[in-house]
Amino acid sequence: xxxxxxxxxxxxxxxxxxxxxxxxxxxxxxxxxxxxxxxxxxxxxxxxxxxxxxxxxxxxxxxxxxxxxxxxxxxxxxxxxxxxxxxxxxxxxxxxxxxxxxxxxxxxxxxxxxxxxxxxxxxxxxxxxxxxxxxxxxxxxxxxxxxxxxxxxxxxxxxxxxxxxxxxxxxxxxxxxxxxxxxxxxxxxxxxxxxxxxxxxxxxxxxxxxxxxxxxxxxxxxxxxxxxxxxxxxxxxxxxxxxxxxxxxxxxxxxxxxxxxxxxxxxxxxxxxxxxxxxxxxxxxxxxxxxxxxxxxxxxxxxxxxxxxxxxxxxxxxxxxxxxxxxxxxxxxxxxxx
Amino acid sequence: xxxxxxxxxxxxxxxxxxxxxxxxxxxxxxxxxxxxxxxxxxxxxxxxxx
Numbered sequence: 001x002x003x004x005x006x007x008x009x010x011x012x013x014x015x016x017x018x019x020x021x022x023x024x025x026x027x028x029x030x031x032x033x034x035x036x037x038x039x040x041x042x043x044x045x046x047x048x049x050x051x052x053x054x055x056x057x058x059x060x061x062x063x064x065x066x067x068x069x070x071x072x073x074x075x076x077x078x079x080x081x082x083x084x085x086x087x088x089x090x091x092x093x094x095x096x097x098x099x100x101x102x103x104x105x106x107x108x109x110x111x112x113x114x115x116x117x118x119x120x121x122x123x124x125x126x127x128x129x130x131x132x133x134x135x136x137x138x139x140x141x142x143x144x145x146x147x148x149x150x151x152x153x154x155x156x157x158x159x160x161x162x163x164x165x166x167x168x169x170x171x172x173x174x175x176x177x178x179x180x181x182x183x184x185x186x187x188x189x190x191x192x193x194x195x196x197x198x199x200x201x202x203x204x205x206x207x208x209x210x211x212x213x214x215x216x217x218x219x220x221x222x223x224x225x226x227x228x229x230x231x232x233x234x235x236x237x238x239x240x241x242x243x244x245x246x247x248x249x250x251x252x253x254x255x256x257x258x259x260x261x262x263x264x265x266x267x268x269x270x271x272x273x274x275x276x277x278x279x280x281x282x283x284x285x286x287x288x289x290x291x292x293x294x295x296x297x298x299x300x301x302x303x304x305x306x307x308x309x310x311x312x313x314x315x316x317x318x319x320x321x322x323x324x325x326x327x328x329x330x331x332x333x334x335x336x337x338x
Numbered sequence: 339x340x341x342x343x344x345x346x347x348x349x350x351x352x353x354x355x356x357x358x359x360x361x362x363x364x365x366x367x368x369x370x371x372x373x374x375x376x377x378x379x380x381x382x383x384x385x386x387x388x
Contacts, residue, residue, distance in 0.1 A: 056358065
């Protein structure tokens with residue numbers, strides 16, 4: 001059962017999705033439903049012996065294009081709507097042990113092309129107002145399948161975090177005549193202490209206002225409202241900065257680093273969102289090698305984050321580990337390393 | 339169904355339960371932008387070497 005229930009105090013939708021209780025949970029590697037279906041093997045989600053990149057509609061979707069009518073009646077306090085939308089799974093690689101940090105740059109570039117294609121195709125649907133691309137990596141952030149993959153939610157509404165950021169960006173643009181993210185990035189580059197990795201077109205940094213211990217924003221230097229504006233050169237540079245950042249994350253505690261990677265960009269509701277600015281955000285629960293940050297009472301109940309780390313210190317730690325530069329990422333690959 | 343958008347190959351099928359699945363393939367690796375060519379060496383007399 002799935003429906004949208006209105007939260008009248010926070011003025012936002014909650015998705016109920018009780019069927020997701022039955023989804024596959026941490027199967028052994030040889031029974032991974034996201035691996036290719038090999039001859040004589042059990043049938044996985046992908047009916048092919050190999051693949052490059054695959055996208056498919058989630059078997060346990062929170063939103064669907066033809067949703068059932070809500071099972072409960074709406075009231076004036078509690079509106080209810082069908083959970084309309086699309087939930088897709090993006091398989092990055094046929095290799096179960098792969099990860100974005102270990103993939104060749106070409107494959108990450110291909111993935112960026114797929115993201116762009118999905119943004120354009122899903123965003124063109126009349127009921128889709130926001131295309132949300134994300135990846136949850138690691139059991140610490142609730143991953144149930146370890147095969148390298150991400151997800152896309154095509155929302156029938158602009159989700160509240162994006163909506164709040166867009167409203168702030170719109171106000172800043174009206175007051176100052178420039179983009180908020182462009183201004184924020186200019187400040188970060190001028191200060192320099194929180195920069196982690198710089199490409200020709202993309203920059204990764206721990207934002208001044210970081211809420212998570214090793215939170216990173218990865219954003220284009222030029223003003224881009226969405227993936228629709230990506231050139232091949234943009235995606236190539238993004239691939240190298242993204243890979244370098246994730247290698248730094250994995251090097252930080254010498255083990256795979258859990259994260260939530262989310263991509264914020266312009267809605268697809270047909271309105272003018274020139275003030276929006278595409279960016280990746282990485283929310284990272286580890287505050288030390290064996291200590292996790294939880295969204296506890298203050299974060300969940302008051303909506304105020306307490307960060308145990310200073311952004312300047314986190315950035316310095318990330319700079320010290322992994323590839324020293326984007327050139328080093330490319331050189332390692334050209335030399336045959338990861 | 340198969341279609342080609344730019345240099346992305348997409349092949350869409352329906353799974354037995356009706357869900358869409360799209361195979362993306364990339365026959366030609368994307369090209370890294372070529373670095374600018376090095377400046378042509380010029381000898382002290384100002385003439386290019388060949």
